[in-house]
Amino acid sequence: MPKVLISDKMDPRAAAVFKERGLEVHEKPGLSKEELIAIIGDYDGLAIRSATKVGRDILNAATNLKVVGRAGIGVDNVDIPAASAKGVVVMNTPFGNSITTAEHAIALMFALARDIPEADRSTQAGKWEKNRFMGVEVTGKTLGLVGAGNIGSIVAERAIGLRMKVIAYDPFLSAERARDLGVEKVTLEELLPRADFITLHTPLTDQTRNILSRENLAKTKKGVRIINCARGGLIDEAALKDALDSGHVAGAALDVFVEEPAKESPLFGTPGFISTPHLGASTSEAQVNVAIQVAEQMSDFLLTGAVVNALNMPSVSAEDAPRLRPYMALAEKLGSLVGQLAHGGLTKINIEAEGAAAELNQKPITGAVLAGLMRVYSDTVNMVNAPFLAKERGLDVREVRHDREGDYHTLVRVSVATEDGERSVAGTLFGDQNPRLVELFGIKVEADLAGPMLYVVNEDAPGFIGRIGTALGDAGVNIGTFHLGRRAAGGEAVLLLSVDTPVPQTTLDQLAKLPGVKRVKALQFD
Numbered sequence: 001m002p003k004v005l006i007s008d009k010m011d012p013r014a015a016a017v018f019k020e021r022g023l024e025v026h027e028k029p030g031l032s033k034e035e036l037i038a039i040i041g042d043y044d045g046l047a048i049r050s051a052t053k054v055g056r057d058i059l060n061a062a063t064n065l066k067v068v069g070r071a072g073i074g075v076d077n078v079d080i081p082a083a084s085a086k087g088v089v090v091m092n093t094p095f096g097n098s099i100t101t102a103e104h105a106i107a108l109m110f111a112l113a114r115d116i117p118e119a120d121r122s123t124q125a126g127k128w129e130k131n132r133f134m135g136v137e138v139t140g141k142t143l144g145l146v147g148a149g150n151i152g153s154i155v156a157e158r159a160i161g162l163r164m165k166v167i168a169y170d171p172f173l174s175a176e177r178a179r180d181l182g183v184e185k186v187t188l189e190e191l192l193p194r195a196d197f198i199t200l201h202t203p204l205t206d207q208t209r210n211i212l213s214r215e216n217l218a219k220t221k222k223g224v225r226i227i228n229c230a231r232g233g234l235i236d237e238a239a240l241k242d243a244l245d246s247g248h249v250a251g252a253a254l255d256v257f258v259e260e261p262a263k264e265s266p267l268f269g270t271p272g273f274i275s276t277p278h279l280g281a282s283t284s285e286a287q288v289n290v291a292i293q294v295a296e297q298m299s300d301f302l303l304t305g306a307v308v309n310a311l312n313m314p315s316v317s318a319e320d321a322p323r324l325r326p327y328m329a330l331a332e333k334l335g336s337l338v339g340q341l342a343h344g345g346l347t348k349i350n351i352e353a354e355g356a357a358a359e360l361n362q363k364p365i366t367g368a369v370l371a372g373l374m375r376v377y378s379d380t381v382n383m384v385n386a387p388f389l390a391k392e393r394g395l396d397v398r399e400v401r402h403d404r405e406g407d408y409h410t411l412v413r414v415s416v417a418t419e420d421g422e423r424s425v426a427g428t429l430f431g432d433q434n435p436r437l438v439e440l441f442g443i444k445v446e447a448d449l450a451g452p453m454l455y456v457v458n459e460d461a462p463g464f465i466g467r468i469g470t471a472l473g474d475a476g477v478n479i480g481t482f483h484l485g486r487r488a489a490g491g492e493a494v495l496l497l498s499v500d501t502p503v504p505q506t507t508l509d510q511l512a513k514l515p516g517v518k519r520v521k522a523l524q525f526d
């Protein structure tokens, strides 16, 4: 039974879903890094929010880990390249808390417009300073949206409902989407001087880090009010402090900080500054949404192989997972065969799907071929890290679909460019379930690729099969199945034998010396 650790404070419905699905679940929020390293090796899944930092050190200790599930959106607390290299799927819940976070941005905009936190403090201190607080209306004002993805779009809709004019800077926002949203698409240079309020809704990347830099803050309209419910690091905090002190920026509301938890900051206590402790996603509705969703996604993956909302792997729907499973087994065997038979120096690989196979999502099939191929070099390779490793090694991977059926109703063909020219193997599924090799380097054979096997290429000649049988018999190796194919009578022939025990090296050397033998190779399949 797969085991899951919940290492951050999460709605109890996450644990309930894991249990209902038959998984063993342990809830241990607030572990130190050392404590997490000590126990992570026991778990197949790790469910987190933003507090747990899943870095290389945690991943190195996570010897059984298959999936990290983020109950929320931002995954900057997970080292995704390191997870991919270890073959760990990273998934998030990209929509579960979007409305809640958009509402928090709107709440902070109103809090800034009417100075509500300071007015509250003053009133509760018994001061009744009615003349001190003079706010501004949002109606008719321009809201500058930086980032118009899921949350930015919801903020835009709400702001338009408040009769604001919304301008948006997002390099990936199409003109059509901008029109549908009712926003004006602008450049950052245009947005900065025009906006009365600026709200940030981008991830933190090399391009967005310090997007409100000292220089850009200076370009904003005097009296601008700024909201950040996205990620710390989008604003230069020291420059913001100076801009608030000088009065150029009238107000700023931060939910997120460069350093979190933000226990101290030069911004604290600055007039016009308000803050919340990363509460963007903190409503009961959003937390129930993301908890249930992450637990369902992780359970589906661990129990059925279905992949949804993964950041480092193609999606496989729960409906497709059972259909794809036998194809992945076939693809892995074909990849392994090619990997074991290649003389090294692979530069190109073509993965073709024909007939029924062409109707399926090809990415998982490609991942499985590459995993089989690369496992020959490293036994830590799986479907998740294989495409990354292939890219790292400069392997040119191509996928081709043929809707037409050939001799088989479904076929997967793997072709590689080797030092000896292009070589291809192909396989089908018997009864839609059982993987079978049907073609080996242009020669028709029919074989089950399983356990220890022996591969021999020779000149087709009488008496050869007898000599092979005798050599194996002398070595005490029992033959299970025997598959033979040839290009033409007297031409090149291929022998593929399944054997009960691996063939000893001395016997392989002896076979290689038999007249007419061109190549002998021991193979091993799972």
Ligand SMILES: NC(=O)c1ccc[n+]([C@@H]2O[C@H](COP(=O)([O-])OP(=O)(O)OC[C@H]3O[C@@H](n4cnc5c(N)ncnc54)[C@H](O)[C@@H]3O)[C@@H](O)[C@H]2O)c1
Residues within 6 Å of the ligand: 073, 074, 075, 094, 097, 098, 101, 146, 147, 148, 149, 150, 151, 152, 169, 170, 171, 172, 173, 201, 202, 203, 204, 205, 207, 208, 229, 230, 231, 255, 256, 278, 279, 280, 281, 282
């Ligand atoms: N405060 C919180 O508790 C909280 C809660 C949820 C999400 N978030 C954060 O909010 C942010 C937005 O989340 P989302 O779900 O809308 O993400 P999203 O991926 O749907 O949208 C992000 C948008 O940013 C745009 N973008 C990327 N690079 C840009 C650039 N250089 N300039 C301008 N725009 C750029 C993208 O095109 C995209 O449209 C994320 O950082 C997420 O982690 C914070």
Ligand SMILES: O=C(O)[C@H](O)COP(=O)(O)O
Residues within 6 Å of the ligand: 049, 050, 051, 071, 072, 073, 074, 075, 097, 278, 279, 280, 281, 282
């Ligand atoms: O990216 C997110 O989903 C938010 O930052 C929420 O983070 P949290 O789960 O720690 O509240």
